[in-house]
Amino acid sequence: MAEGEMTDTEQAMPAGELSVAASVTDGVRVLTAAGEIDHQSGDVLAQALDVSGAPRPRVVVDLGRVTFMDSSGINILITAHRALSEAGGWLRLARPGPSVERVLRLVGVDAVIDCHETLGQALAD
Numbered sequence: 469m470a471e472g473e474m475t476d477t478e479q480a481m482p483a484g485e486l487s488v489a490a491s492v493t494d495g496v497r498v499l500t501a502a503g504e505i506d507h508q509s510g511d512v513l514a515q516a517l518d519v520s521g522a523p524r525p526r527v528v529v530d531l532g533r534v535t536f537m538d539s540s541g542i543n544i545l546i547t548a549h550r551a552l553s554e555a556g557g558w559l560r561l562a563r564p565g566p567s568v569e570r571v572l573r574l575v576g577v578d579a580v581i582d583c584h585e586t587l588g589q590a591l592a593d
Contacts, residue, residue, distance in 0.1 A: 485503045485504070485509060486501060486502070486503040486504055486505055486509035486510075486512045486513060486534075487501070487502050487503055487512070488500065488501050488502075488512050488513055488516040489502075490516055493591055494591065495526065496526045496527070496528055496591055497519065497525065497526065497527045497528070498527075498528050498530060498587070498591075499513070499516050499517065499527065499528070499529045499530065500530040500532075500533070501513060501529060501530065501531055501533065501534050502533035502534065503533070503534065503535065504534070504535055504536040504537070505534055505536065505537040505538070505540065505541035505544070506536065506537070506538045506540050506541065507538065507540040510540040510541060510543075510544050513529075513541070513544050514544045514547075514548070517529070517544065517548040517551075517552075517559075519552070519555075519557075522555070522557070523555075523556070524555065524556040524557045525552050525555055525556075525557035526552075526557050526558055527548070527552060527557070527558070527559050527560070528559075528560045528561070528562050528587065528590045528591060529545070529559070529560075529561050529562065530562045530563055530587050530590075531561055531562065531563055531564040531565065531568050532562070532563035532564075532565065532587075534564070534565065534568050535565070535567070536567065536568075537567075537568050537571050538571075539575075541571075542571065542572075542575055542577055545559070545561070545577060545581060546577065546580065546581075549580065549581050558582070559581055559582075560581070560582045560583075560584060560590040561577075561581055561582065561583045561584065561590070562583075562584050562585075562586060562587045562589070562590035562591075563584075563585065563586060563587060564583060569583075
């Protein structure tokens with residue numbers, strides 16, 4: 469495939485936008501994010517992470533299609549991690565790309581929130 473071409477399952481997204489698709493696998497809410505997580509788009513992720521009232525909520529965020537994340541994204545993930553932990557649940561991150569993984573490591577998020585190379589690993593108990 470030539471550089472810049474997209475497969476049938478990929479969609480073009482204007483720069484700065486974020487989409488989050490939600491599904492459930494074995495009782496775990498899986499959020500698949502695509503695009504950029506920053507101060508302008510972060511509310512989309514924050515709303516998707518809100519599982520208020522759910523007993524023992526378990527959430528995996530698949531970051532495999534996230535191309536950029538700034539401190540706003542870090543704050544959203546930390547806030548969600550705290551809320552989910554307080555509710556008796558957990559948050560895990562899956563498939564961060566190199567640039568996102570670098571940010572997670574630089575600020576130490578990977579020491580606070582479980583980060584996994586694959587979605588399958590993040591879903592495993």
